[in-house]
Structure formats: structure tokens, C-alpha cells
Amino acid sequence: MVKAIQIGLGHWGFSWSKDVIPKVPTVEMVGYVDTNPEATARIQDELGVDAKLCFTSLEDAAKHTDATLALCTLRTEAHYPVVKRCLELGFNVLVEKPFTTTIAQGKELVALAKAQNKLLMVSQNYRHQPAPIAAADLIEAGKFGALNMVSLDFRRHGPSQGYRYWDMPDPLLADMSIHHFDLMRMVLGDEPKRLTCRTWNPMGSPFHFDPSGAALIEFERGTMLSYRASWMNTGPVTPWAGEWVMDAAEGQIVWSSRDHFRDKAGPDRLAVRPLDGELQPVQLATVAFPDRTGTLSTIAAAVDTGVIPPRFSSGEDNLKSLALVRATILSASRNGDWVEIEEVMQ
Ligand SMILES: NC(=O)c1ccc[n+]([C@@H]2O[C@H](COP(=O)([O-])OP(=O)(O)OC[C@H]3O[C@@H](n4cnc5c(N)ncnc54)[C@H](O)[C@@H]3O)[C@@H](O)[C@H]2O)c1
Missing domain, CATH: 3.40.50.720 (NAD(P)-binding Rossmann-like Domain)
Structure with a gap:
């Protein structure tokens, strides 16, 4: 205790x-x-x-x-x-x-x-969910071979969905995308190398700073990740962790997580599709302490026993997720110029 x-x-x-x-x-x-x-x-x-x-x-x-x-x-x-x-x-x-x-x-x-x-x-509560854990395990086990490209979409519509931080600086990249950036590193088991990003504020938006963005992120092992995210999208909402398609040499892993919208919450989902095959849903294991209960129970156990579990989001580990926030903001401020992660880490 x-x-x-x-x-x-x-x-x-x-x-x-x-x-x-x-x-x-x-x-x-x-x-x-x-x-x-x-x-x-x-x-x-x-x-x-x-x-x-x-x-x-x-x-x-x-x-x-x-x-x-x-x-x-x-x-x-x-x-x-x-x-x-x-x-x-x-x-x-x-x-x-x-x-x-x-x-x-x-x-x-x-x-x-x-x-x-x-x-x-x-x-980083999104780490403690069944789909990203299963996706990270599959990638770590080499399912479908080397990762080629990943696409990640996040869509919400702030004005009609109870958003209240209109004057928050970088409401997308600093406040929301940090979850996606942190999951990218955990699930890919890889570190970002360089990226390009553009952000914008659509006409008539109540946001004072840019709520929409798109980035292309290159990882150390060569995987390219395309990210499109917006607080001003009128399309069907995505789960909070976004919609992920991970394309590898011999097939795809497709998943989404934290499917909460208004008062409804759906399950995490993950499916695999071998090259030229059908999409096959995968039964996800139950996580005993999901989401924020996961981060709290994890640190309580670590304090109690001194044992640090795998995928522990220490402050030190988190610097690299924060680097994705700083690098996307910097690239956007330079109209999409490529930014090396090294530059913001110094
Ligand atoms: N993980 C998630 O999905 C998620 C979702 C929402 C918010 N958050 C995070 O939670 C944090 C809190 O957000 P919020 O919306 O509750 O903010 P908030 O502004 O509503 O609340 C902050 C509280 O901290 C108090 N406070 C400020 N300075 C203090 C100090 N020095 N000592 C003691 N109390 C102090 C304020 O009085 C206030 O009650 C933010 O970092 C936000 O990013 C995370």
C-alpha cells in the first residue's frame, strides 16, 4: 500500500x-x-x-x-x-x-x-489500453515483418462537442497529440528521427490557435507515419486514440482505442489483414487496470517494489514524446520545413 x-x-x-x-x-x-x-x-x-x-x-x-x-x-x-x-x-x-x-x-x-x-x-493513460498493448506486442514479435507505413487519423468537432479551452496555445499538438505521439513510440517500438508538419485554423473556428494539423514523421527504422488530426472536423468522430492502419511487409494491423463519445463507450478494436487476405478481428485481453487506473497502479507498484515494468512512461522516456510536440510546433512555425528531433532535444 x-x-x-x-x-x-x-x-x-x-x-x-x-x-x-x-x-x-x-x-x-x-x-x-x-x-x-x-x-x-x-x-x-x-x-x-x-x-x-x-x-x-x-x-x-x-x-x-x-x-x-x-x-x-x-x-x-x-x-x-x-x-x-x-x-x-x-x-x-x-x-x-x-x-x-x-x-x-x-x-x-x-x-x-x-x-x-x-x-x-x-x-500517459492511453498506454494502458488493450488495443495499443496488443499492437505493440504484435510489432515486437515481428508479426508481418518490417513496418512500412502507418496512417493515423483523429477527428473531433470541438464547437459542438463540449470543448472549452478556446484560448489554449497549441490545443491540438501540445494538448491532444501528445497522446498520439506517445503511443506512436510505444506501439512502433521505435524513435522518431525527423518530421514535417503544417497546422491551420479553419474559417469561422472559435479556436484562437490552430486546431488542425497534418504531419509526416520518419522513424529510425525507416517507417513513415502520416498523421492527420483535427478538433474542427465534421466527419464521424474517431476514438480518442485515433484510427490506426499499420502496414508491414506481409500484412496490416488495424486498430483503434478509447472509443468514448458523449455518454457512450465502445470497446478497443484490433484486426489483422495478411497480404491479399481478409480482415480478421483479434480477441483482445482484458487489462486489469485500464487507462488512468493503469498509470496510478503502475507507479504504486513501482514505488512499493522498486521494480520498473516494461513500457513504463518515466519522465525520461516522456522527453521523446514531448520532443514530437516541440518538433511539430517548430516545423509548423517554419511552414512545414523538415525538423530533426535532435534539434529540439538539445
Ligand atoms: N489524460 C487525459 O486524457 C487528460 C484529459 C483532460 C485533462 N488532462 C490534464 O489534466 C491537467 C489538469 O487539467 P484541468 O482541466 O483539470 O485543469 P483546471 O484548470 O480545471 O484545474 C487545475 C486545478 O489546479 C489548481 N492549482 C493550480 N495551481 C496550483 C498550485 N500551485 N497548487 C495547488 N493547486 C493548484 C487550480 O486551482 C485548479 O483547481 C492538465 O495538465 C491537462 O492536460 C489530461
Whole structure:
């Protein structure tokens, strides 16, 4: 059992307190922190959390609890200063995506975690779903041979689907695509080398920054991945993880994951199609702790046992997913010029 505090009880943080933490029996909550007293009052009123466990400062929570894990679910700009303070105070940390706003901040936190001998994990919850896990296993096992090209589409329509962050900078590439970028690396088992990207804001869009983008990403082993994504698409919505077609030497792997839309949730799907053959659905294994319960239970086990499992999204690993965010934004700012991942990692 790992004792934890949660910092950041806003829109998504409240959902962590209500929908996620209670489903992970290896975590015992000993504190909840938000600088806004309305947020701590809400978890007391709606979730019955004891007022004694609620704090308006991290320092107070650290002083009055014996937690070893800090779950940081604050708005993104607050990740860097708050995670830094958590590590200085001696906590292991699980932080929501996107890890940090810049690679330099991320690198500093990774170095600090190492110096403090603490675990630092980014909650890339999409990794803990049946379809991407099965796809990664198939690729790792060499199913259909070398990967040739991958196409990934993501479509949502913000204005009619409850989107509320109209003035968020890079609402697509920094906030949403980080999930897709991180999955690319996990599923391909490969690292990106260079890319080209264009973004745009369609006429009449309520977004202040570009909600649509297209990128071509070249991976180390030569796989080319074409990515098309938009918050302003009127077509049929895709699952949150997008629609994937992975084309290899002897066949294709087709999959989608996190098929949530409005109040409905569908299952993950994966099918294989041998060259010249029919599409064959594959039965997916059940994941005991899916999605956000997966990231929380994984870090709790790692803190408890000291054993780091495969595909653990450590802060260090996450720098390379963040690099895809920075490189796509940089390429888009240069009208689609090719950008080497190396350039943004320095
Ligand atoms: N994984 C996913 O699918 C997913 C989905 C939605 C949001 N998120 C992420 O969750 C994070 C939180 O998003 P949100 O929509 O809840 O933001 P929000 O702005 O609604 O809430 C942030 C909360 O943090 C509090 N806060 C800010 N600074 C603080 C500090 N220094 N100390 C303590 N509390 C502080 C604020 O008072 C607020 O209650 C973001 O990083 C976002 O990217 C992830």
C-alpha cells in the first residue's frame, strides 16, 4: 500500500478523485491539495472527503502527512514548479500529461528525480489500453515483418462537442497529440528521427490557435507515419486514440482505442489483414487496470517494489514524446520545413 497526496482538484483532477483513485486499492489517500478553497470544498461536499485531509498548500500537506507519492493533476503550466517542489520535498511523482511546457523543464525534472532517487512518471493513460498493448506486442514479435507505413487519423468537432479551452496555445499538438505521439513510440517500438508538419485554423473556428494539423514523421527504422488530426472536423468522430492502419511487409494491423463519445463507450478494436487476405478481428485481453487506473497502479507498484515494468512512461522516456510536440510546433512555425528531433532535444 502506498500513501499518496493529490495536488490539483480542478476539472480533470476532480475526476481523478472521483473516478480513478477509488478503483486502485494499492493507493491510500492521505491528502488533497488545491490553492482554490472551492476545489477542496467540492471534494468534501460531493465525495465525502474528510476536511482534515484537505490543504491549500503543498508545504502544509507535506508537513502533516506521511505520503510517499504525489499525484499532480494541475493545469499544465503548473506542472514544472509543482513537480519540482514535490521532488525536492522527497515525493515520488505521477504527473498528468503533457509533462512540461518545454524540454528544458522536463530535463531539469528528470535530473532532479535522479538526484533525489525518486520515481517520476507521466500519466500517459492511453498506454494502458488493450488495443495499443496488443499492437505493440504484435510489432515486437515481428508479426508481418518490417513496418512500412502507418496512417493515423483523429477527428473531433470541438464547437459542438463540449470543448472549452478556446484560448489554449497549441490545443491540438501540445494538448491532444501528445497522446498520439506517445503511443506512436510505444506501439512502433521505435524513435522518431525527423518530421514535417503544417497546422491551420479553419474559417469561422472559435479556436484562437490552430486546431488542425497534418504531419509526416520518419522513424529510425525507416517507417513513415502520416498523421492527420483535427478538433474542427465534421466527419464521424474517431476514438480518442485515433484510427490506426499499420502496414508491414506481409500484412496490416488495424486498430483503434478509447472509443468514448458523449455518454457512450465502445470497446478497443484490433484486426489483422495478411497480404491479399481478409480482415480478421483479434480477441483482445482484458487489462486489469485500464487507462488512468493503469498509470496510478503502475507507479504504486513501482514505488512499493522498486521494480520498473516494461513500457513504463518515466519522465525520461516522456522527453521523446514531448520532443514530437516541440518538433511539430517548430516545423509548423517554419511552414512545414523538415525538423530533426535532435534539434529540439538539445
Ligand atoms: N489524460 C487525459 O486524457 C487528460 C484529459 C483532460 C485533462 N488532462 C490534464 O489534466 C491537467 C489538469 O487539467 P484541468 O482541466 O483539470 O485543469 P483546471 O484548470 O480545471 O484545474 C487545475 C486545478 O489546479 C489548481 N492549482 C493550480 N495551481 C496550483 C498550485 N500551485 N497548487 C495547488 N493547486 C493548484 C487550480 O486551482 C485548479 O483547481 C492538465 O495538465 C491537462 O492536460 C489530461
